Amino acid sequence: MGSVQHAEIPAILAAGLDLSLATVGPDGAPHATVVSYASEGETLYFGCSPASRKAANLANDNRVAATITLPYRRWGEIRGLSLTGKAECVANPEEAARIGLLFLEKFPETAQYVATDAPPRLFRLAPEVVQVLDYRKGFGHTDRVDMAPAR
Numbered sequence: 004m005g006s007v008q009h010a011e012i013p014a015i016l017a018a019g020l021d022l023s024l025a026t027v028g029p030d031g032a033p034h035a036t037v038v039s040y041a042s043e044g045e046t047l048y049f050g051c052s053p054a055s056r057k058a059a060n061l062a063n064d065n066r067v068a069a070t071i072t073l074p075y076r077r078w079g080e081i082r083g084l085s086l087t088g089k090a091e092c093v094a095n096p097e098e099a100a101r102i103g104l105l106f107l108e109k110f111p112e113t114a115q116y117v118a119t120d121a122p123p124r125l126f127r128l129a130p131e132v133v134q135v136l137d138y139r140k141g142f143g144h145t146d147r148v149d150m151a152p153a154r
Contacts, residue, residue, distance in 0.1 A: 050123030
């Protein structure tokens with residue numbers, strides 16, 4: 004394992020569409036689900052129903068793990084991220100509006116979900132440790148990046 008430039012992380016985040024998100028249930032068991040996300044630099048944003056299991060899990064324990072894999076045709080092209088961090092509910096209306104614009108830019112179809120009686124709950128995920136996966140550098144090659152602590 005070596006060190007990589009942080010520039011690879013935002014590039015992979017910008018190119019990806021979905022992430023597999025693992026949250027911690029009340030009994031300590033992991034719960035994994037797939038969510039679409041938007042990103043800004045090295046910060047990710049995702050939304051979910053306030054009534055969802057992941058929203059309930061995050062209300063009790065905001066620790067998460069996530070993976071992102073970019074599309075590939077051959078194993079030698081596999082690139083992605085594995086990360087751990089904390090997901091915080093976005094309460095500030097101005098920040099929520101800005102995140103909404105990021106989602107609309109990346110996923111124009113999300114407009115239909117914002118103007119409902121039950122808009123999604125938005126979360127900010129600031130990675131703390133990121134493993135950058137890049138098979139172009141060899142089978143299973145990863146580089147670990149320790150990020151600044153989540154705020």
